[in-house]
Amino acid sequence: MQNNASLTSASFQFTLFTDYGPFRYLFFILCLLIYITIIFINVVVSMTICFVKSLHQPMYIFICCLCLNSLWGSAGFFPRFLMDIMSDRNFISRVSCFSQMYVIHTYVTHELTLLTVMAYDRYVAICHPLHYHSKMTFRMVVHLLTFAVVYPAFVVGTCLYLSSLLPLCGNKLHRIFCSNWSVVQLSCMDTTVNNIVGRLFIVSTILTPLFFVLYTYLRILVVCRRSSTEHRGKALQTCLPHIVTFVTYSFSLFCELSLSRLQADEINTVLIVVLSLEFLIIPPINNPLVYGLNLPQIRRAIFGVIWIHKQSKHTGTAIKH
Template sequence: MSNNSLNPLYFQLTLFSDYGPLRYLFFSLCLLVYMTIISANAVIILTVFLEKSLHQPMYIFICCLSLNSLYGSAGFFPRFLMDILSDTHLISRPFCFIQIYVIYTYASNELTILGIMAYDRFVAICQPLHYHSKMTFRMVRHLLGFAVLYPAFACGLCVYLSVRLPLCGNKLHRILCSNWSVVRLSCVDTTVNSIVGRILTLTTVFLPLLFVLYTYLHILLVCSRSSSEFRGKALQTCLPHILTFVTFSFSLFCELSLSRLEAHQVNPFVIVVLSLEFLIIPPINNPLVYGLNLPQIRGVVFSSCIKTSHKTKTLLFRSKALLEYVDFICTHD
């Protein structure tokens, strides 16, 4: 068997179809979604970065969620938009593994960040007197370092084990590259990949999920013994995080279930929808939930919009006055 057949230079994404002129409509809609993701998350990042009153652990973690959304979207949308317009849907072997690494680290980063956000809320509600001594900026740096470095190492190991496999095919029944879809093409035994994959899934997915559930169980117990005013304030700060956590967990569960099923067992439309849900809904949901539900961020955003609108009106008024003055001078010369 030739080296190229064992290590194909390209993978073919087989779920793309020729929709004729409709491709331009799909392209426009997906481009609009991508621009919305970039704009919404950029607003959150700039708001937290520029407003000094938001330089607190909770808002720093929210900013990191938005940065991670931009990172994950950049690993999917540019290539996806090209594929919509293309007649051939081939992706080079190196770029396929890069896409796998980016998307998997995006998913893992999201869970670890949600985990440290749950810890932040746990300390703030259950141990309020120790919050400032525990959630120092040094601790925030350490938590964020762990939230980024561990997924980078875990996903790097997973991708490395897949890269070294000899492959007996190049067709992926997906609209994007996924690790298990590539592993299934292997000509040799993949027991090591399967075991390592399950261990890493346990540590990067299920442990953060269990930790979040554990922290919120304690928060509920504390709230049940507290006043209604305290419960209201706790709910106001925890509700956005709960909504984000539930949305992302559902999307991730669908993606994990999808990756383990045989291609012929699932309708192609379902595969496309679940793949897009995993990469579209959380990046849009995060800035909307935090931007609309947290009064601190909402207030700063609205205030900035009002100031920008006022400056624009002032600039337009001055420009109009200047034009009228120039016109007056010209007519009297």
């Protein structure tokens, strides 16, 4: 048993990838186009916020971080996934597997902590508008972002370190990417400690942010109910993109958590692939589209940058002639 464990722990095999014949090229092209789209729209929104000084405000800085997180999570999944589509032997080394787990799991938790910070920003702006600038200072924004990034990274690192110590009795992962729970299930020994730490991880990095966001919006609804119709409309306009993003991501996260805790062998393969892709595709596309198209400040800034680029191009052409 030990020899088998030491042999299989060196690499893992994704069992969901099968030979689709010529269709693999179609899947590869579609996924590549999706990845390029994710990169393009997130880079456009984040670069616009970085270069337009009028957008150097807390809410837009948080949106920029949300787009950067989408790029981070996509980079941890799509390059390897595209390779696996075209490969006949879908093996991944232990180091690469744990690296992918770290990137995807930090993407998950960073998304939630950033949405939590954004909910707090909207709460202060709507419920305490007179004190907004005194509370949401540059130092406060830095502290919030530091916590939103460092704390999840530390917690995820701790969970994966404990998983890396487990001796494994197999190497087959019934997923399209490496996940911590799938690896823990391959262990030859008792995983009670890992289960306890995993539950603490879910409570501290997933459930707590979710309840905090719900609490802030409950307070916002109370304030809006007592306010005028005009104030209520403005509050809804500023909160709507965040609500759409939060609901979309919560649904995606619920599907992923449900998938990871069920017996993978008993679930339809197509369902596993669809839910996994939905979790890693919808939020990275949804975030920049919702904020880029619904917030007039970002929309005007994007079109302004495009117009300036066209004008400079026409000017350069005119000078050459």
